[in-house]
Amino acid sequence: MGKKKLKMPHTFVIIFALIVVSAIVTFIVPGGEYVKITTDGVESLEFRYIDNAPQSWQILTAFYKGFTRQAGIIVFILVIGAAFWVVNSCKAIDAGIFSFLRFTRKLERFSWLRSIGVNNVVIVLIMLMFSLFGAIFGMSEETIAFAVILIPLAISMGYDSIVGVALVYVAAHVGFAGAILNPFTIGIAQDIAGLPMFSGIEYRFFCWIVLNVITIGFILIYAARIKKNPQRSIMYEEDAYWRSKAEGETEVIEYHTPRSGWVSYVIALAVTVLFAAAYPQTLIKVGNSTADIPFLLPALALAFALFGYMSLRKSVHFFVLNLLFFTIIFLIVGVMGYGWYIGEISALFLALGILSGIAAGYSGNEIVAKLTEGARDILSAALVVGLAAGIIVILEEGKVINTILHEMSLAMNDAGRVGSLGAMYMIQTFINIVIPSASAKAAITMPIMAPFSDLIGVSRQATVMAFQFGDGFTNMITPTSGVLIAVLSIARIPYAKWFKWVLPFILTMIVIGFLLLLPTIFMKLNGF
Numbered sequence: 001m002g003k004k005k006l007k008m009p010h011t012f013v014i015i016f017a018l019i020v021v022s023a024i025v026t027f028i029v030p031g032g033e034y035v036k037i038t039t040d041g042v043e044s045l046e047f048r049y050i051d052n053a054p055q056s057w058q059i060l061t062a063f064y065k066g067f068t069r070q071a072g073i074i075v076f077i078l079v080i081g082a083a084f085w086v087v088n089s090c091k092a093i094d095a096g097i098f099s100f101l102r103f104t105r106k107l108e109r110f111s112w113l114r115s116i117g118v119n120n121v122v123i124v125l126i127m128l129m130f131s132l133f134g135a136i137f138g139m140s141e142e143t144i145a146f147a148v149i150l151i152p153l154a155i156s157m158g159y160d161s162i163v164g165v166a167l168v169y170v171a172a173h174v175g176f177a178g179a180i181l182n183p184f185t186i187g188i189a190q191d192i193a194g195l196p197m198f199s200g201i202e203y204r205f206f207c208w209i210v211l212n213v214i215t216i217g218f219i220l221i222y223a224a225r226i227k228k229n230p231q232r233s234i235m236y237e238e239d240a241y242w243r244s245k246a247e248g249e250t251e252v253i254e255y256h257t258p259r260s261g262w263v264s265y266v267i268a269l270a271v272t273v274l275f276a277a278a279y280p281q282t283l284i285k286v287g288n289s290t291a292d293i294p295f296l297l298p299a300l301a302l303a304f305a306l307f308g309y310m311s312l313r314k315s316v317h318f319f320v321l322n323l324l325f326f327t328i329i330f331l332i333v334g335v336m337g338y339g340w341y342i343g344e345i346s347a348l349f350l351a352l353g354i355l356s357g358i359a360a361g362y363s364g365n366e367i368v369a370k371l372t373e374g375a376r377d378i379l380s381a382a383l384v385v386g387l388a389a390g391i392i393v394i395l396e397e398g399k400v401i402n403t404i405l406h407e408m409s410l411a412m413n414d415a416g417r418v419g420s421l422g423a424m425y426m427i428q429t430f431i432n433i434v435i436p437s438a439s440a441k442a443a444i445t446m447p448i449m450a451p452f453s454d455l456i457g458v459s460r461q462a463t464v465m466a467f468q469f470g471d472g473f474t475n476m477i478t479p480t481s482g483v484l485i486a487v488l489s490i491a492r493i494p495y496a497k498w499f500k501w502v503l504p505f506i507l508t509m510i511v512i513g514f515l516l517l518l519p520t521i522f523m524k525l526n527g528f
Contacts, residue, residue, distance in 0.1 A: 005260035014495055015387045018479060019062055022391050023055040025161040026398025033402050047406045055398045066389030072342045073482050078375045079346040083353030084148045085374020090360040092320035093152060106199055123223060124216055127171035131212050132447045134175025138182040140483050141342060143169045147487045154338040155242040159223050160233040161491045162501055165434050166219045170476060174215045177472020185438045189467050192446040193460045200461045200527030207516050214512060234497050241492055255315035265308050265357035270299040282337040292373035320356045328350045384489050392480055417521050421458050421466060422514060424449055428470025433478045438471050461528040469513035478507050
């Protein structure tokens with residue numbers, strides 16, 4: 001009888017195991033909390049031991065509490081899945097990918113591009129764009145929507161779903177780690193540390209360049225290997241789903257423009273014009289800088305009127321792609337100009353789904369049916385996000401997170417400047433695995449680490465950078481990150497396989513992050 005092959009556990013099994021381990025920890029580790037105290041008018045945090053609250057049967061209620069905690073992102077995922085199901089049912093994405101591949105083949109007639117590799121240029125440009133989004137305004141949840149587009153594109157270019165995730169999710173989170181103006185990491189941490197907002201930008205920009213050179217190089221090498229032999233991908237079997245869609249759907253596109261396409265155009269144009277009339281001026285915020293751009297929304301409405309008309313003259317497929325393009329543009333403007341978050345973005349994509357359905361000629365019942373099918377198809381991704389949140393619920397309700405943090409901070413004493421800065425970095429890296437929220441980590445850790453850095457002769461700016469790197473890299477591997485789990489579920493990549501692939505990259509980035517911290521000790525840098 002042959003030896004039974006070891007099978008990777010399901011993502012749900014892994015998450016449940018982590019919840020059980022977290023519950024066991026609450027029996028072992030004493031409880032603790034940070035209390036605000038005021039001395040001579042100055043507020044600070046003081047750690048106090050309290051009774052822990054061992055969690056046992058609560059591992060079952062943790063699922064419910066995790067779902068309620070992550071309700072916003074769960075609904076967001078369902079809306080994204082529903083909207084893109086309608087867009088895909090129109091074969092718009094297929095038409096767009098088909099046209100893009102034809103365009104890249106035409107570019108191969110240029111010898112200099114052929115020598116570099118057109119696909120390599122595409123990978124570099126896409127990754128740089130999303131890395132900038134992560135570095136400037138902290139793009140994270142938004143990557144879920146883009147993953148739905150870029151994974152099929154990567155498959156059509158001859159790569160695998162891992163490359164598709166790398167194009168958007170990995171790029172954005174490397175940018176997040178090498179933040180230039182990210183208000184969710186740099187902004188909050190510097191404010192708590194008493195530093196001028198976004199000071200030290202010169203060295204951070206250098207770090208962003210270094211991190212992106214390494215990341216893009218890593219992905220290009222991997223992508224070339226998969227292009228040469230697709231079966232070397234650990235996702236080759238699972239990617240049969242994406243390959244079948246790429247091969248089976250683009251060949252049956254019938255380009256046409258039904259009358260309903262013009263109806264959708266008029267509705268969308270009316271909405272954009274009304275929106276532009278209500279907000280004739282837009283205050284775009286990039287980091288700590290603002291730019292008042294008059295008539296931005298009216299200009300976008302005019303652009304939509306023009307490109308919408310031109311796309312409809314060609315085919316309804318390209319009109320739906322035009323709707324998708326302007327959805328992304330309005331997403332960026334909304335996030336940077338009006339502080340949009342999951343609620344507004346969800347509404348934007350729901351509108352995309354409805355307008356795409358109208359353009360395709362679907363009846364009201366058919367649109368609802370398509371939206372429901374899309375939500376059902378992506379339901380497992382939403383479930384995983386709620387389950388993963390249960391890990392944080394157990395650790396918080398067991399009152400052990402702050403104790404773990406406090407004990408690790410004590411380990412930094414007498415370690416010297418390099419050792420202490422390295423310890424801060426590793427503490428932030430470890431904490432990010434159990435507390436993926438950047439603002440929460442900054443609120444807990446910076447009031448302790450900023451004054452401690454003064455005592456050991458390390459600049460507070462270096463401490464902020466240790467927080468920044470520690471917060472960023474492990475976002476790409478921690479099972480408590482709802483965004484990571486959602487993207488992997490959309491890509492149909494099992495967490496165990498993702499962990500195996502991404503771990504060497506994460507370890508490399510952690511080492512590079514430590515090396516980039518050393519100049520903050522031994523060199524005189526502006527803002528440090």
